[in-house]
Amino acid sequence: MTRPPDLLARAAHCYEQTGDYAQAARCHDEAGHPLKAAELWEQAGDPVRAADHWVRGGRPRRAAECLLSARRFEAAAECFERGGDLLAAGWTLVTRTRSYATAEHLFAVAESRTDGERLRRRLGRQLATARAYGESEALLRTLTDVPERIGSLAPARERAEAETWAVTAADHIRRPDLAALVFAASYRAGVTGCADRWQHWAARALGDTTGVPAGPAPPAPPPGPD
Structure with missing residues (x-):
């Protein structure tokens, strides 16, 4: 069953308050908030997942920076190119x-x-x-x-x-x-x-x-x- 976005956002806030940034990111992802999910994946120490969400949110350059930190250089270059x-x-x-x-x-x-x-x-x-x-x-x-x-x-x-x-x-x-x-x-x-x-x-x-x-x-x- 699909959970309402406002309920997911409240759940994400609770997870974030306890330091569970990965679970908070999953909630925002399910709620359709890729940019907030990307920020939380960065806080969770997962730059590759963060990059995927930055791309989905229309921020390829931010995705490229995440991929550089993860030493995914070819993928980072693709994101820079996608961003012009x-x-x-x-x-x-x-x-x-x-x-x-x-x-x-x-x-x-x-x-x-x-x-x-x-x-x-x-x-x-x-x-x-x-x-x-x-x-x-x-x-x-x-x-x-x-x-x-x-x-x-x-x-x-x-x-x-x-x-x-x-x-x-x-x-x-x-x-x-x-x-x-x-x-x-x-x-x-x-x-x-x-x-x-x-x-x-x-x-x-x-x-x-x-x-x-x-x-x-x-x-x-x-x-x-x-």
Whole structure:
């Protein structure tokens, strides 16, 4: 017998109050509330079930994030693609899987409306070529240009994303020198959180954080009189 949605919602609330998030999620699922069920499956520590409900609720990007946390990289890329974020789909494949041809295709057809998106699209395509064929010359040229370009990207989110993609690409081709130059430029550009990311990267990649700033860059001085 089908239970009324209001009764299921009350039951879900009781389960949630006792910490039984999985049973609460099942109640909301039966009541036809996929988004609430998705939230509860996340709280229950089941990102795969959560992802299924995010998809059913029309939130494929949130589903992709859950699948990334579950290391279901191919499925995460499919969700990014379903949500229209072909750059994220391609990046997931080129950095987390060996589906380089599919990644390259996604980058090739992805629309890039801003300078930051165009830069990330180029980094993605060139990283796919480097990982598939060992041809990294074009990627090296792009990475060398990133420090000069990163400060001009807008909005601020574009600078942070370009930093992350460039550093990851440099890591994949074992060029920590280029990654450090990207971090330095990002730091000078005042990208939020750059110092912390630089510290963590240096500790992981270099085993040493000597010389890496421990806090945000000071504001640039005002221009002097003519």
